[in-house]
Amino acid sequence: MAVEPTPAVYATLAAELLELLPDPTGVVDAHTHLGADEDGQSLGLERHLGLLDQVDEAARACVFALHDPERRPAYRTPNDRVLAWAAEAPGRLYPFCRLDPADDPVSEGERCLALGARGIKLHPRAQSFGFDTPAATAIFELAGDAGVPILIHAGRGMGPMDALADLALRHPQVPLVLAHGAIADQGMLATRLADHPAVVYDTSCFSPFDVVELFARVPAERIVFASDMPYGRPVGALFVALRVAAYAGLDVEGRALIAGGTMTALLEGRPPPPPTPPPLAAVRPASGRLSRVGAYLLMGFGAAIGSGPPPDPAKALPMIALARAACRDPDAGAFAATLERIDGLLADAEQLIAGEREQALVAFGLLMAAGAIAATEPLAAHRESAV
Numbered sequence: 393m394a395v396e397p398t399p400a401v402y403a404t405l406a407a408e409l410l411e412l413l414p415d416p417t418g419v420v421d422a423h424t425h426l427g428a429d430e431d432g433q434s435l436g437l438e439r440h441l442g443l444l445d446q447v448d449e450a451a452r453a454c455v456f457a458l459h460d461p462e463r464r465p466a467y468r469t470p471n472d473r474v475l476a477w478a479a480e481a482p483g484r485l486y487p488f489c490r491l492d493p494a495d496d497p498v499s500e501g502e503r504c505l506a507l508g509a510r511g512i513k514l515h516p517r518a519q520s521f522g523f524d525t526p527a528a529t530a531i532f533e534l535a536g537d538a539g540v541p542i543l544i545h546a547g548r549g550m551g552p553m554d555a556l557a558d559l560a561l562r563h564p565q566v567p568l569v570l571a572h573g574a575i576a577d578q579g580m581l582a583t584r585l586a587d588h589p590a591v592v593y594d595t596s597c598f599s600p601f602d603v604v605e606l607f608a609r610v611p612a613e614r615i616v617f618a619s620d621m622p623y624g625r626p627v628g629a630l631f632v633a634l635r636v637a638a639y640a641g642l643d644v645e646g647r648a649l650i651a652g653g654t655m656t657a658l659l660e661g662r663p664p665p666p667p668t669p670p671p672l673a674a675v676r677p678a679s680g681r682l683s684r685v686g687a688y689l690l691m692g693f694g695a696a697i698g699s700g701p702p703p704d705p706a707k708a709l710p711m712i713a714l715a716r717a718a719c720r721d722p723d724a725g726a727f728a729a730t731l732e733r734i735d736g737l738l739a740d741a742e743q744l745i746a747g748e749r750e751q752a753l754v755a756f757g758l759l760m761a762a763g764a765i766a767a768t769e770p771l772a773a774h775r776e777s778a779v
């Protein structure tokens with residue numbers, strides 16, 4: 393199988409990634425999709441593994457279906473495809489079954505678990521359901537009996553998720569992966585589930601500040617790397633997760649837990665590592681110069697995704713230009729080298745966006761990485777003990 397080459401423009405990111413995680417063989421991407429989505433996105437097995445190989449050829453991933461046009465009845469067809477793909481890549485993929493609480497979820501879950509599914513995926517926005525229902529309770533009971541984790545969309549498009557917290561607290565034995573940093577209700581979930589023994593938060597977020605803030609709200613042992621492929625890419629997403637982890641002061645062992653160690657424990661039916669206090673202080677010093685750059689990058693990213701689906705990377709260009717203008721500073725002080733590095737990444741992103749569409753999507757990875765750098769300089773300076 394052909395390994396998809398890591399884009400050349402990622403060279404400095406890949407080099408830093410190797411410093412942040414010298415041994416990438418234990419990486420587990422907690423949140424990836426295979427198949428087709430109604431929004432036009434799709435991802436096949438070879439491409440998925442090729443992108444995962446960019447991290448390491450031993451890297452593993454949890455995989456599940458998208459909002460597949462062939463999901464009825466009961467997600468059976470997409471679930472069968474995911475199980476078959478996982479069987480084609482032994483040792484690399486943990487297949488999860490996607491369930492629709494309104495469409496025979498328990499028998500479909502039992503069927504998939506008997507066929508080797510290692511977890512359950514729920515998408516309360518796409519399937520428009522709440523957690524205060526007998527079906528949701530039945531799915532938690534199924535996961536508890538089988539000893540498998542449930543990954544739940546907790547990102548864009550959700551209302552308050554108090555009913556999920558209630559259900560999770562009634563079933564503390566069920567490991568939970570709250571996707572997208574639980575941004576739909578991060579404060580409430582981090583607070584109410586503070587004593588839950590097996591809830592983790594995945595790092596696939598639009599904004600690096602959501603990931604940074606996780607390290608101030610929950611134990612580092614409750615944070616797991618995820619890319620949300622095909623919407624993100626493992627190399628760029630891992631860079632963001634580990635860059636933030638280093639900023640939070642995690643050493644190489646701590647970063648290895650984020651990258652895959654903690655998720656491996658959940659997938660193997662072991663408890664996650666014992667929690668330690670959130671490493672970041674609630675109030676943190678920041679560089680005003682870098683904050684300007686980061687703000688424009690987020691505006692550009694919002695313009696690009698707001699124009700979709702599919703996103704139009706060209707819509708980000710005016711804000712990238714403003715971010716680059718903020719990088720041009722003859723008196724940048726301690727952050728001169730950082731601003732120069734970010735400017736270089738943004739220059740590459742501009743060139744990619746001017747090219748063909750696939751290249752333009754690679755540019756998103758550069759924007760995310762540049763935003764993460766702007767949000768996390770200087771590294772390892774803002775631990776609670778240092779304030």
Ligand SMILES: [Zn+2]
Pocket residue numbers: 423425620
């Ligand atoms: Zn997803």
